[in-house]
Amino acid sequence: MSAVDVITWIIFIITIYFAFFWLITFLGMGQEKKRKALKKFPLVSVVIPAFNEEETITGTMKSVVELDYPKNKIQIIVVNDGSTDSTEKKVKNFIKKHPGRKIMLISQKNSGKWVCMNAGLSIAKGEFFACLDADSFVERETLKRMLPHFVGRTAIVLPIMKVKNPKNMLQKVQWYEYIVNMFYKKIAAYINCVHVAPGPFSLYRTSVLRKVGGFRYGYATEDLEIAMRLQKHNYRIVQTMDAEVYTIAPDNMRELYKQRVRWSKGSLLNAISYREMLFNRDYGDFAMIQMPLVIAAGFISAVLIVILLYYGLLKPLYNLAKNIVLVHFDIMTLIRNIQLNANILDADFYRLVIAVFTLVITIAIFVAAHKRSKEKIVKYGFFPLLVYLFVYYIALGLIWLVILKDLAIKKSRMRW
Amino acid sequence: MVRKLEKSRYWMAAVFTAMIFAFGLSVGMLAEQQRTKYVTEQYQEQSNEYESLQLQYAYLTSLSAERENCPALQYSLNIYIQHLEDTRLKLENYHESSSQINKAEFDTLKRQYILAEIKAWMFTQKVQKSCNETDIVTILNFHSKDCSRCDDEGMVLSYFKDILKDKLFIFSFDMDYANEPMVDILKREYNITSAPTLIIENEKKEGFTSTDELKEVLCNYYKNASIC
Numbered sequence: 057m058s059a060v061d062v063i064t065w066i067i068f069i070i071t072i073y074f075a076f077f078w079l080i081t082f083l084g085m086g087q088e089k090k091r092k093a094l095k096k097f098p099l100v101s102v103v104i105p106a107f108n109e110e111e112t113i114t115g116t117m118k119s120v121v122e123l124d125y126p127k128n129k130i131q132i133i134v135v136n137d138g139s140t141d142s143t144e145k146k147v148k149n150f151i152k153k154h155p156g157r158k159i160m161l162i163s164q165k166n167s168g169k170w171v172c173m174n175a176g177l178s179i180a181k182g183e184f185f186a187c188l189d190a191d192s193f194v195e196r197e198t199l200k201r202m203l204p205h206f207v208g209r210t211a212i213v214l215p216i217m218k219v220k221n222p223k224n225m226l227q228k229v230q231w232y233e234y235i236v237n238m239f240y241k242k243i244a245a246y247i248n249c250v251h252v253a254p255g256p257f258s259l260y261r262t263s264v265l266r267k268v269g270g271f272r273y274g275y276a277t278e279d280l281e282i283a284m285r286l287q288k289h290n291y292r293i294v295q296t297m298d299a300e301v302y303t304i305a306p307d308n309m310r311e312l313y314k315q316r317v318r319w320s321k322g323s324l325l326n327a328i329s330y331r332e333m334l335f336n337r338d339y340g341d342f343a344m345i346q347m348p349l350v351i352a353a354g355f356i357s358a359v360l361i362v363i364l365l366y367y368g369l370l371k372p373l374y375n376l377a378k379n380i381v382l383v384h385f386d387i388m389t390l391i392r393n394i395q396l397n398a399n400i401l402d403a404d405f406y407r408l409v410i411a412v413f414t415l416v417i418t419i420a421i422f423v424a425a426h427k428r429s430k431e432k433i434v435k436y437g438f439f440p441l442l443v444y445l446f447v448y449y450i451a452l453g454l455i456w457l458v459i460l461k462d463l464a465i466k467k468s469r470m471r472w
Numbered sequence: 473m474v475r476k477l478e479k480s481r482y483w484m485a486a487v488f489t490a491m492i493f494a495f496g497l498s499v500g501m502l503a504e505q506q507r508t509k510y511v512t513e514q515y516q517e518q519s520n521e522y523e524s525l526q527l528q529y530a531y532l533t534s535l536s537a538e539r540e541n542c543p544a545l546q547y548s549l550n551i552y553i554q555h556l557e558d559t560r561l562k563l564e565n566y567h568e569s570s571s572q573i574n575k576a577e578f579d580t581l582k583r584q585y586i587l588a589e590i591k592a593w594m595f596t597q598k599v600q601k602s603c604n605e606t607d608i609v610t611i612l613n614f615h616s617k618d619c620s621r622c623d624d625e626g627m628v629l630s631y632f633k634d635i636l637k638d639k640l641f642i643f644s645f646d647m648d649y650a651n652e653p654m655v656d657i658l659k660r661e662y663n664i665t666s667a668p669t670l671i672i673e674n675e676k677k678e679g680f681t682s683t684d685e686l687k688e689v690l691c692n693y694y695k696n697a698s699i700c
Binding site: 069072073074076077080081084247248290337338339340341342344345378379382383384386389390392405406407408409410413 | 627
């Protein structure tokens with residue numbers, strides 16, 4: 057066996073181990089317990105950080121105002137992070153049109169999302185604190201469905217995040233991705249292993265947030281940083297599957313690339329900065345399974361992508377080119393004599409078993425994820441689904457490759 | 473405060489992972505057995521083929537030594553060589569993907585193949601001698617595992633084989649194969665010291681022989697081939 061074989065097998069074993077672990081966890085989960093309906097309505101502060109969001113800010117605020125919740129129990133704080141467009145004007149107009157509502161506008165010079173959220177936190181009066189990105193929209197029932205989950209040491213309750221009106225291929229692919237990711241987070245939450253509280257309507261207990269010192273920069277991913285910090289303080293993070301929030305997903309490769317570089321870097325670097333939890337039994341499953349997974353994920357995808365690209369693409373292409381040169385570009389003779397020497401016995405059964413197993417698990421997860429989030433399985437077409445299953449992760453692996461290269465030469469500088 | 477850690481889940485995942493790999497391994501081993509069986513059958517067929525060919529040869533020569541029989545002889549030879557080539561492809565495929573388990577079996581098959589190859593080469597020479605006006609060229613190709621240009625040489629050879637088809641017979645030998653004394657005898661006879669080395673009829677070419685060089689040599693032997 058060559059070194060490449062050994063590495064591939066180690067990666068296969070690790071990946072399949074993780075898959076089984078989550079599968080076993082899922083099978084032990086059972087159906088979700090019905091939460092009691094809310095009897096009293098605590099004050100909730102919703103902070104909307106906004107940087108040049110003139111197109112979506114009104115819709116975002118509107119979705120909060122229209123929440124099925126007592127009007128006087130919602131405090132809205134919009135933090136304008138030095139927008140250079142008409143965001144501020146739009147917010148002021150909105151405030152004028154809704155005189156009976158508690159809406160505040162804070163303007164600051166551009167200093168990053170985490171600073172906005174801390175500014176909001178400093179004047180938040182609510183028992184609960186929600187963050188809502190200015191490109192996201194809550195459903196009427198969302199808040200009511202989330203609040204009953206705050207019991208015991210629960211510090212954050214997460215809604216199910218879905219892609220808003222996916223129009224093009226890229227957004228449709230992300231629609232499927234989000235559904236599967238939310239399902240994975242649901243399983244992780246069952247053993248309190250959630251490591252991220254996304255910007256679209258994560259709901260915090262304000263007192264806990266203040267106790268741990270509010271938000272930090274966290275390598276431009278304050279949502280990962282706060283979740284890992286709360287895990288370190290042994291709080292609980294809950295994922296709901298029926299409280300929806302819709303967010304606008306990148307509609308072009310450039311934006312998606314930028315977003316994913318930020319996310320991936322953030323998850324790796326934040327996990328590294330909380331590495332004292334890694335394999336520390338005191339932190340339970342979070343330390344034993346989720347931390348290793350978050351740290352290893354990038355390396356695993358990058359190595360797999362290198363192997364795939366080299367053996368699946370570069371090497372065959374190089375050989376083909378070399379052979380064409382060897383026969384002085386007499387391509388016709390080469391083509392005419394291609395022999396398909398296919399024989400069922402030639403297949404590598406060992407790898408085939410692993411591949412079939414992986415495919416079956418993937419499809420099972422996909423179906424279960426849709427069932428749990430009550431969505432139709434091919435809601436946005438079959439083709440985007442195929443792209444998601446067979447192409448998308450290769451692209452994400454490539455992003456990891458770029459990130460690891462960047463981190464290795466330490467030239468990168470983080471931006472918001 | 474100590475958080476929950478359900479150890480059984482970790483062990484179960486480990487057991488299931490081991491099971492999947494064990495399952496994959498046993499399916500692989502089963503397939504390996506089937507392969508060996510299949511290839512062995514192929515070789516059995518191959519040796520029957522050769523016996524049949526020898527019988528044909530004896531029959532044809534005993535009837536008369538006249539030239540009319542040459543086309544029939546050549547036809548039989550081509551069939552034999554084609555079968556030999558098929559077996560080689562199969563052997564190569566299986567050898568690449570086979571694990572250590574059946575290494576001994578594969579070695580035996582490889583040796584049998586080399587013997588069949590040498591027999592075929594000798595048979596070809598007989599045909600060339602019996603039929604005066606043959607338009608057949610034989611090439612012996614000596615290669616080795618750690619030889620950087622041997623694959624390229626193989627590519628060039630199979631390119632000419634594709635064009636010349638039954639006018640060209642190529643017999644390839646692994647020069648490091650020590651199990652079979654016949655390989656040593658051939659090496660000594662032609663004084664082979666490095667790979668790749670080609671013996672084109674009786675002409676020796678050491679080192680990589682390019683498409684152009686090989687074409688030039690081949691054209692000396694063919695009276696009217698399309699490549700010249």
